[in-house]
Amino acid sequence: MLKIVLSGANGRMGKVLQTLIAKEPELTVVAGIDRNPSQADFPIYQSITELKESADVVIDFxxxxxxxxxxxxxxxEKLPIVVATTGLDETALEKIKTASQHTAVFFSANMSLGINLLAKAIKTITAPLEEQFNVEIIEKHHNQKKDAPSGTALLLADAVNEAVKEPKKYIYGRHGNDLENPLSELGIHAVRGGTIPGEHTVLYAGPDEIIELTHTALSRDIFANGALKAAKYISTKSTGLYDMEKLIDGK
Structure with missing residues (x-):
């Protein structure tokens, strides 16, 4: 039985995770962490420092x-953790690296298997297009999403930059009357509206042809399922920094 602590237990993803975990006999939620604790089938604390239960892994949304x-x-506490929260600053990202020296830390800007396979595909096709194609990323999310651009858009942009000889400069939206739009720039554009779970398009625009790679999330279940795969994966690890690419490759 894998004993899970849910950070953000009362949030949208926390609720989805509770539903999915309830369907898997080998998984159980022993406690939740949320700044707005409420009644549940398990205790919910405002801070993880109040945790009394024994656990195998933390999932953080x-x-x-x-x-x-x-x-x-x-x-x-040497407790493995899956960090699925987005909008992290450089200080938090450095803290992830430091924590991974003491326990197993799984971090990905997007927990979807499809998105991470898209990132791998981007690394394959970008290099041959570098000298002639502009690259732009358009991401769409619901109107309750606080951060922009999304962590996933940056994940995909980083995948582009890992494949090119000359790293591209990220441009967050475009405005002005005298833009040159050189190949050395990578535009990242954020759309917010309604209840869109998430859509990301990587657009390659070259002479007389366009390539578009799009991933559409039809529900939040895909992120929760990915987080559960990650939790199972790192629950047997002692230390180290892990991501979806390592999980996919079985490393």
């Missing part, structure tokens, strides 16, 4: 401000 405390606790 919370708020970027909550991540440093989670990492400090998990690092001290």
């Amino acid at each position: 919370s708020h970027y401000t909550a991540v440093p405390e989670l990492l400090t606790y998990c690092s001290r």
Whole structure:
């Protein structure tokens, strides 16, 4: 039985995870962490420092401000953690690296298997197009999403830059009357509206031809399922920094 602590238990993803975990006999939620605790089938604490239950792994879909405390606790207690929260700043990203020296940390800007396979595909096709094609990324999300651009858009942009000889400069949206739009720039554009779970398009525009690679999330289940795969994966690890690429490759 894998004993899970859900950080962000009362959020949208926390609720989805509860539903999916309830369908898997080998998984159980022993506690939740949420800044707005409420009644549940398990205790919910405002801070992980209040945790009394024994656990095997933490799954975090919370708020970027909550991540440093989670990492400090998990690092001290040698408790594996899946960080699925987006909008992390450089300080939090450095803290992830530090924590991975003491416990197993799984971090991905997107927990979808499809998105991460898309990132791998991008690394394959970008290099031959570098000298003639502009690259732009358009991402769409629901109107409740606070951060822009999405962590996934940056994940895909980084995949592009890993494949090119000369890293591209990220341009967040475009405006102005005298733009040159050189190949050295990579435009990232954020759309927010309605209840869109998430859509990402990587557009390659060259002389007389266009290539578009699009991933559309039809529900939040895909992110929760990915997080559960990650939790199972790192629950047997002692230390180290892991991501979806390593999970896919079985490393």
